[in-house]
Amino acid sequence: MSRPEIEVRGLHKSFGDNEVLRGIDLEIGQGEVVCVIGPSGSGKSTLLRCVNLLEEPSKGQVFVGGTEVTDPDVDIDAVRRRIGMVFQQFNLFPHLDVTGNLTLPQRRVLGRDKETAARVAAENLARVGLSEKADAYPSSLSGGQQQRVAIARALAMGPEVMLFDEPTSALDPELVGDVLAVMRRLAREGMTMMVVTHEMTFAREVADRVVFMDGGVIVEDGSPERVIGDPQHERTRHFLSRLLDPAMAEVEEEISDQVGKSEP
Amino acid sequence: MTDTDATTLQPKKKGLTRRQKRRVSQGAQYAVFVAAVIAFAVTADWGRLQNQFAQADIARQMFPDVITLALKNTVLYTLSGFVVGLVLGMVIALMRLSSVGPYRWLAGVYIEIFRGLPALLIFIFVGVAVPLAFPGTEIPGGTYGKVALALGLVSAAYMAETIRAGIQAVPKGQMEAARSLGFSPAKAMVSIIVPQAFRIILPPLTNELVLLFKDSSLVLFLGVTLEERELSKFGRDLASTTANSTPILVAGLCYLLVTIPLSFVVRRMESKAQEAIR
Numbered sequence: 001m002s003r004p005e006i007e008v009r010g011l012h013k014s015f016g017d018n019e020v021l022r023g024i025d026l027e028i029g030q031g032e033v034v035c036v037i038g039p040s041g042s043g044k045s046t047l048l049r050c051v052n053l054l055e056e057p058s059k060g061q062v063f064v065g066g067t068e069v070t071d072p073d074v075d076i077d078a079v080r081r082r083i084g085m086v087f088q089q090f091n092l093f094p095h096l097d098v099t100g101n102l103t104l105p106q107r108r109v110l111g112r113d114k115e116t117a118a119r120v121a122a123e124n125l126a127r128v129g130l131s132e133k134a135d136a137y138p139s140s141l142s143g144g145q146q147q148r149v150a151i152a153r154a155l156a157m158g159p160e161v162m163l164f165d166e167p168t169s170a171l172d173p174e175l176v177g178d179v180l181a182v183m184r185r186l187a188r189e190g191m192t193m194m195v196v197t198h199e200m201t202f203a204r205e206v207a208d209r210v211v212f213m214d215g216g217v218i219v220e221d222g223s224p225e226r227v228i229g230d231p232q233h234e235r236t237r238h239f240l241s242r243l244l245d246p247a248m249a250e251v252e253e254e255i256s257d258q259v260g261k262s263e264p
Numbered sequence: 265m266t267d268t269d270a271t272t273l274q275p276k277k278k279g280l281t282r283r284q285k286r287r288v289s290q291g292a293q294y295a296v297f298v299a300a301v302i303a304f305a306v307t308a309d310w311g312r313l314q315n316q317f318a319q320a321d322i323a324r325q326m327f328p329d330v331i332t333l334a335l336k337n338t339v340l341y342t343l344s345g346f347v348v349g350l351v352l353g354m355v356i357a358l359m360r361l362s363s364v365g366p367y368r369w370l371a372g373v374y375i376e377i378f379r380g381l382p383a384l385l386i387f388i389f390v391g392v393a394v395p396l397a398f399p400g401t402e403i404p405g406g407t408y409g410k411v412a413l414a415l416g417l418v419s420a421a422y423m424a425e426t427i428r429a430g431i432q433a434v435p436k437g438q439m440e441a442a443r444s445l446g447f448s449p450a451k452a453m454v455s456i457i458v459p460q461a462f463r464i465i466l467p468p469l470t471n472e473l474v475l476l477f478k479d480s481s482l483v484l485f486l487g488v489t490l491e492e493r494e495l496s497k498f499g500r501d502l503a504s505t506t507a508n509s510t511p512i513l514v515a516g517l518c519y520l521l522v523t524i525p526l527s528f529v530v531r532r533m534e535s536k537a538q539e540a541i542r
Contacts, residue, residue: 052444081446091441095459108455109446150441157445 003066005030005161005192006051011060013046020046022216024060028209033193035203035224038213039239044196047213048165051194052083065160081109084154084162088169090146092138098125098149099134102156110157117156124152128182144175148182155186162186164195200243204228212236315508322510326502330511333491334498335518341480341494344408345415346473352416353423358453360428371424378421383414383479390414391486407492411483419476426468430461470530474523495519 006028013021020043028034036044049055051062053069053076062069067079093101102121106112112120125131128148138146147167154162164183168176180202187193187206197203203210203224210227212220214235220227231237242249280288359371378386390410394401403409434457442452462469481496488497499515 054440054444077443077446077448080444083444085441085444087437087441089437091435091437093438093441093456093460095463104455105442105445105447108451154445 004028004063005032005065006194007061007063008047008051009061009063011047011050011062012058013043013050013055014058020216021050021057024216024218026211026218026221028192028194030192031190032208033187033191033195033206034209034211035207036194036196036211036213037198037200037203037227037239038219042213043216044213045165048163048194048196051163052080052085054085077109081157082160084151084157084159086147086150086154086162086164086167088166090138090143090150090170092146092150092153094138097135097137098130098141101138101149102153105153106156120156120158121152124156125149127155127185128152129178142175143171144178147171147179151179151182151186161192161194164193164197166196166198168197168199198243200228200240212239214239317509317513319508319510322502322506322508323514325506326498326511326514330495330498330514330518334493334495334515335522337492338477338480338494338518339522340408341411341415341483342473342477344412345419345476345480348412348416349419349423349472349476350469352420353427356420356424357427357431360424361431375421375424378418379425381418383418384482384485386418387414387482387485390417407483407486407488410486411480414482415476415479418479419472422472422475423469426465426472427461430465431457433464434460467530467534470526470533474526477523477526478519 004027006026008024008026011021011024012019022043024043024047026034026047036047038044046055050057051064051069053062057070060070064079065082068074069076069079093104096104099118099121102124103114103117106117106120107114122131122134125134128151130145130148130152133141133145133149138149141149151162151167167183168179171179176199180199183193183195183202184206195203195207205224207224209222210220210224211218212227212231212233212235219233220231220236226232227236228240231240356371356374359367360375362368362371390403390413394403403413405412431453438456438460439452442456443449447456480494483492483494484497484500488494493501495515495518499511502511503509
C-alpha cells in the first residue's frame with residue numbers, strides 16, 4: 001500500500017493547562033473518507049485544525065501527502081494549497097460575490113489568469129449545483145448555499161485532501177441534506193476526506209472508517225458497521241445512545257474524564 | 265398599605281390628570297421657543313446685521329475666486345493631507361498589530377503624542393521649527409507639501425486607531441479561511457482583511473476627512489502666497505480689506521457646501537455596506 005495521504009503521529013495539543021489532545025495516531029489513505037465523531041470537547045475539531053496547522057501542535061508530527069506539516073521549515077502556504085478546509089461557520093468573504101470568492105484565491109495564491117480562474121470557478125459551482133448564484137453575494141444566500149459555495153471555493157484550488165469541520169452544524173435541519181449530498185458526491189469521486197461531524201447517517205453511509213474520540217484520545221477506529229453498529233467500548237455506546245435518541249437521556253453527573261468544557 | 269398603593273396608582277380627583285399635565289408641559293416648551301424667536305426678531309438690528317454679513321456686492325466681488333482659488337486650495341490641502349494620513353495611518357495600524365514588540369511600542373507612542381497635541385502646534389512645528397532646526401532642508405511641494413505633511417501627521421494618529429479597530433472587527437474566521445486557502449499572512453491582510461476593515465470604518469474615516477477639511481484652515485499660520493490661500497485665509501483677507509464680515513459668511517457657506525453633502529454620502533455608503541456585510 002502506498003504512503004497514507006494524512007498521517008498523524010503522537011500528536012499532543014494543549015491550550016495553557018488544558019490538554020486537548022493526548023497522543024493521537026491516525027492514518028488516512030488516499031481516497032479514504034474518515035468521519036471523526038465524539039462528544040464536544042473531545043478534541044476532534046482541534047485534531048482537524050492541527051492537520052493544516054491552523055492550530056500548532058504542542059508535540060508530535062503531521063504528514064500530508066508525504067510532506068511534514070509540523071516541520072518548522074515547511075512552506076505552510078504551499079502545503080495548505082493542497083488541503084481544502086470547510087468551516088462550521090462557512091467563512092465566505094462577504095465583500096466578494098460568489099464568483100469573486102472562488103476566483104480571488106486562485107488568482108492571488110495560485111497565480112492563475114482571469115479566464116482560467118473564472119472557468120474553474122464555474123466548473124466547481126456547477127459541481128455543487130449553484131451555477132445560478134454566481135453573481136450573488138454571500139449575505140443573500142441561505143446557510144446551506146453558503147456552505148456549498150465554501151466547498152466549491154476549496155475545490156477550486158484543486159486540493160488533494162478535504163477537511164470538514166462540522167460542516168452542517170450551523171445549518172437549519174432542512175438545509176443539511178444539500179450539503180451532505182455534495183459531500184457524498186465528492187466522496188464517490190475519490191476525494192480523500194476527513195470529516196468532523198455529528199451526522200451519523202452520513203458517517204454510516206459514506207465513511208470508509210469512523211473514528212470515535214473522547215477525552216483527547218482515539219477510543220475506537222474502524223468500519224462504520226463496527227464503530228456505529230457494534231461499538232466495543234462503553235464510552236462509544238454511551239455517546240451514540242445519547243446522540244441517536246437524545247430524548248431518552250437521563251440527567252447525570254459530569255463525566256470527569258472529559259477534557260474541555262466546550263469546543264475551543 | 266393597600267390604601268396608599270391604591271391612591272398613588274389611581275388618578276387623583278383634584279388637580280390635573282397625568283395626560284393634562286403632559287399637555288401643559290409640552291405647551292410651555294413651545295411657548296418658550298416662540299417667545300425666544302420673537303424676542304430675537306424684535307431686538308436684533310436687522311439693518312446692521314445685513315450690512316455687516318450679507319452685502320450682495322461684496323459677496324459678488326468674491327466670485328469666482330472663492331471657488332476657483334480658495335475652495336480649490338482647501339480641497340487640495342485636505343485631500344493631500346488625507347492621503348498622507350491614510351498611508352501613514354495604515355502603516356502605524358499594522359505596526360500596532362505587529363508581533364514585533366518594538367513596532368507596537370513605537371506605534372503606541374506616535375499615536376499618544378500626535379493625538380495629544382493641538383493641530384496648530386504641528387503646523388507651527390512643520391512650518392517654522394523644522395526649517396529653523398534643519399536649515400537647507402526643503403519639504404518637497406512647498407506649502408502644499410508642508411500642509412500635506414502637517415495634516416497627515418495629525419490625522420495619521422487618529423486614522424491608525426480607526427484602522428486598527430476595523431481590522432480587529434473582521435471576524436477571526438476570515439483570516440483562518442484565507443490562510444487555509446494558502447494565502448500568506450500579508451496577502452490575506454491585503455486581499456481579504458483590509459478591504460472588509462475599510463467597509464467597516466468608512467463612516468469614521470469620512471468623519472476624519474470632514475475634520476481635516478476644517479483643520480486645513482490652519483494653513484493661515486504657515487504664511488501663504490496669494491495663490492495658495494484657502495477659504496479661511498481668503499475670507500479673512502477680504503473681510504479686513506472691505507471692513508465687512510460678508511466674506512466670512514460666504515467662506516463659511518463654502519465649507520458647508522462640501523461637508524453637508526459629504527455626510528449625506530457617508531450615510532448612504534453606511535447603509536449599503538451594512539447590506540453587503542450581513
